Amino acid sequence: xxxxxxxxxxxxxxxxxxxxxxxxxxxxxxxxxxxxxxxxxxxxxxxxxxxxxxxxxxxxxxxxxxxxxxxxxxxxxxxxxxxxxxxxxxxxxxxxxxxxxxxxxxxxxxxxxxxxxxxxxxxxxxxxxxxxxxxxxxxxxxxxxxxxxxxxxxxxxxxxxxxxxxxxxxxxxxxxxxxxxxxxxxxxxxxxxxxxxxxxxxxxxxxxxxxxxxxxxxxxx
Amino acid sequence: xxxxxxxxxxxxxxxxxxxxxxxxxxxxxxxxxxxxxxxxxxxxxxxxxxxxxxxxxxxxxxxxxxxxxxxxxxxxxxxxxxxxxxxxxxxxxxxxxxxxxxxxxxxxxxxxxxxxxxxxxxxxxxxxxxxxxxxxxxxxxxxxxxxxxxxxxxxxxxxxxxxxxxxxxxxxxxxxxxxxxxxxxxxxxxxxxxxxxxxxxxxxxxxxxxxxxxxxxxxxxxxxxxxxxxxxxxxxxxxxxxxxxxxxxxxxxxxxxxxxxxxxxxxxxxxxxxxxxxxxxxxxxxxxxxxxxxxxxxxxxxxxxxxxxxxxxxxxxxxxxxxxxxxxxxxxxxxxxxxxxxxxxxxxxxxxxxxxxxxxxxxxxxxxxxxxxxxxxxxxxxxxxxxxxxxxxxxxxxxxxxxxxxxxxxxxxxxxxxxxxxxxxxxxxxxxxxxxxxxxxxxxxxxxxxxxxxxxxxxxxxxxxxxxxxxxxxxx
Numbered sequence: 099x100x101x102x103x104x105x106x107x108x109x110x111x112x113x114x115x116x117x118x119x120x121x122x123x124x125x126x127x128x129x130x131x132x133x134x135x136x137x138x139x140x141x142x143x144x145x146x147x148x149x150x151x152x153x154x155x156x157x158x159x160x161x162x163x164x165x166x167x168x169x170x171x172x173x174x175x176x177x178x179x180x181x182x183x184x185x186x187x188x189x190x191x192x193x194x195x196x197x198x199x200x201x202x203x204x205x206x207x208x209x210x211x212x213x214x215x216x217x218x219x220x221x222x223x224x225x226x227x228x229x230x231x232x233x234x235x236x237x238x239x240x241x242x243x244x245x246x247x248x249x250x251x252x253x254x255x256x257x258x259x260x261x262x263x264x265x266x267x268x269x270x271x272x273x274x275x276x277x278x279x280x281x282x283x284x285x286x287x288x289x290x291x292x293x294x295x296x297x298x299x300x301x302x303x304x305x306x307x308x309x310x311x312x313x314x315x316x317x318x319x
Numbered sequence: 320x321x322x323x324x325x326x327x328x329x330x331x332x333x334x335x336x337x338x339x340x341x342x343x344x345x346x347x348x349x350x351x352x353x354x355x356x357x358x359x360x361x362x363x364x365x366x367x368x369x370x371x372x373x374x375x376x377x378x379x380x381x382x383x384x385x386x387x388x389x390x391x392x393x394x395x396x397x398x399x400x401x402x403x404x405x406x407x408x409x410x411x412x413x414x415x416x417x418x419x420x421x422x423x424x425x426x427x428x429x430x431x432x433x434x435x436x437x438x439x440x441x442x443x444x445x446x447x448x449x450x451x452x453x454x455x456x457x458x459x460x461x462x463x464x465x466x467x468x469x470x471x472x473x474x475x476x477x478x479x480x481x482x483x484x485x486x487x488x489x490x491x492x493x494x495x496x497x498x499x500x501x502x503x504x505x506x507x508x509x510x511x512x513x514x515x516x517x518x519x520x521x522x523x524x525x526x527x528x529x530x531x532x533x534x535x536x537x538x539x540x541x542x543x544x545x546x547x548x549x550x551x552x553x554x555x556x557x558x559x560x561x562x563x564x565x566x567x568x569x570x571x572x573x574x575x576x577x578x579x580x581x582x583x584x585x586x587x588x589x590x591x592x593x594x595x596x597x598x599x600x601x602x603x604x605x606x607x608x609x610x611x612x613x614x615x616x617x618x619x620x621x622x623x624x625x626x627x628x629x630x631x632x633x634x635x636x637x638x639x640x641x642x643x644x645x646x647x648x649x650x651x652x653x654x655x656x657x658x659x660x661x662x663x664x665x666x667x668x669x670x671x672x673x674x675x676x677x678x679x680x681x682x683x684x685x686x687x688x689x690x691x692x693x694x695x696x697x698x699x700x701x702x703x704x705x706x707x708x709x710x711x712x713x714x715x716x717x718x719x720x721x722x723x724x725x726x727x728x729x730x731x732x733x734x735x736x737x738x739x740x741x742x743x744x745x746x747x748x749x750x751x752x753x754x755x756x757x758x759x760x761x762x763x764x765x766x767x768x769x770x771x772x773x774x775x776x777x778x779x780x781x782x783x784x785x786x787x788x789x790x791x792x793x794x795x
Contacts, residue, residue, distance in 0.1 A: 308542025
């Protein structure tokens with residue numbers, strides 16, 4: 099059925115293509131603006147905060163302490179993290195030596211079919227990022243075998259670690275510089291804030307299905 | 320559309336206009352949407368440039384549509400996405416059902432998809448014993464209340480919070496009565512999270528399909544779309560065949576146009592780009608991804624270079640929000656899933672003029688829709704085309720049902736009008752007679768309808784022609 103339909107649809111479209119008479123306008127791409135390093139951080143922070151994201155600018159020595167502070171303040175019980183990644187390694191060793199009430203670290207190491215029930219009960223998730231876009235402000239998440247897709251979606255709080263030197267001026271710049279078109283992975287997501295909706299009376303409300311809170315640590319090198 | 324009841328547009332309009340609460344809800348929401356869009360596109364020159372680019376991107380893509388669709392199919396297949404083609408709605412519904420059955424699946428969670436509304440998929444699946452659950456908050460609300468969307472972007476906008484709290488209270492077991500928006504949200508979150516966890520299959524629409532990489536791009540704010548496309552083991556994506564763009568780099572400007580026009584945001588919370596099912600070693604995401612490409616009349620619209628512009632539409636809904644008619648009657652009165660200006664040109668072409676041609680009469684041709692359209696669809700021009708085709712007996716006319724309004728009285732009137740206006744003496748005599756009759760024109764037929772809410776046209780005793788002559792201007 100699908101094959102016959104395919105042929106009929108494509109035949110009709112091919113006949114239609116020959117009908118076109120008027121000249122077809124050529125797209126005239128709009129060059130994306132570029133920003134300096136400081137401007138990029140500032141712009142990203144401003145735009146994401148406007149979407150009610152909590153943004154902290156920190157550095158390689160201090161981000162882990164900032165993270166600890168954030169977690170303790172919220173009295174979280176569990177944090178899902180990507181083991182076998184640089185980020186995972188740092189968390190594991192820090193947790194060993196840390197004092198006080200830190201949430202239990204839970205590795206995302208099983209396939210979702212065996213982990214779903216547990217995942218839906220976890221308080222927070224922590225992920226790395228493949229970078230960010232200054233304008234419009236958004237994180238780039240590039241999930242992988244080691245860092246699965248649902249870590250940034252199912253837990254009520256999503257904490258993302260962003261290296262400051264991986265902020266691109268624009269979406270177009272990120273695509274070009276990183277040659278996206280040659281290596282699109284299973285899934286890429288741009289995230290600009292916590293989950294939200296305005297479906298009731300156009301009133302903004304947060305955390306309808308995805309995370310209620312998005313916390314970004316921008317790590318300066 | 321499957322099993323569509325004949326449209327009694329006039330009755331629908333009368334009912335809508337008299338529903339004060341409905342009109343109040345719609346108007347207040349549309350004002351917000353219009354203001355938000357205005358803020359996000361505050362630089363007129365830049366916006367114009369962006370719209371020109373959007374128009375060129377869509378017209379380029381459509382000029383090579385069959386080639387791009389084949390490239391999309393090849394790329395998707397290489398990536399492991401299974402591509403299906405449906406010429407009609409029954410075929411598309413059958414495809415979804417077959418995929419569900421092949422997994423013994425009975426629970427479907429749905430992200431927002433206008434194509435699925437076009438297919439009336441939920442009703443179809445329910446008939447076959449499958450629970451098809453809407454998860455976008457607005458869609459969830461109207462599904463509970465057994466309604467169709469009132470707006471392409473904000474489907475439950477015709478309801479206020481009191482009405483929604485009653486819907487929740489009546490339909491969700493244990494839901495307390497509350498008109499607090501955050502609490503209503505929390506009820507939906509709790510109810511739907513359980514459904515995401517248990518669903519067998521997730522379904523979504525497609526905002527843009529990229530031929531170059533075989534990527535499906537979806538935008539959303541809530542996260543339900545990501546849930547539907549990531550948690551269940553199977554993902555089915557539905558797209559109208561016009562949704563394909565050529566390159567990945569077409570996305571940034573098209574997303575800016577779509578999102579800015581739809582909700583007045585710079586970017587949605589999530590821009591979700593899906594290029595393959597779960598690969599070996601990956602721990603989540605669906606193991607199967609299916610893409611169903613639906614025609615349902617689109618390829619026939621495509622055949623006509625002028626009508627083809629209808630297919631530029633990226634479903635942002637901003638023409639609805641800006642339409643003075645939509646603002647006064649809301650979405651349901653149109654009787655079809657696509658209301659407002661885009662519906663006035665799309666439905667008559669898909670459903671035929673006899674079924675939906677009347678929608679093209681619901682326009683003052685004020686041009687607001689064309690002025691805000693992110694891809695510059697000449698909607699008023701197409702409305703006029705539909706109107707003309709309604710009377711055209713020309714066999715070369717391409718819209719199904721053309722000439723359905725044609726009748727001998729009207730043809731005769733226009734013939735006489737042509738004679739009167741091409742022969743000055745007859746024209747002058749005619750105007751004299753009408754001027755003498757003045758207000759005494761009998762209020763019957765169309766004039767009776769016209770004068771129901773308006774003053775009857777008053778003809779001056781002397782025509783402008785005569786007055787000019789009288790003053791002595793002879794250099795006409």
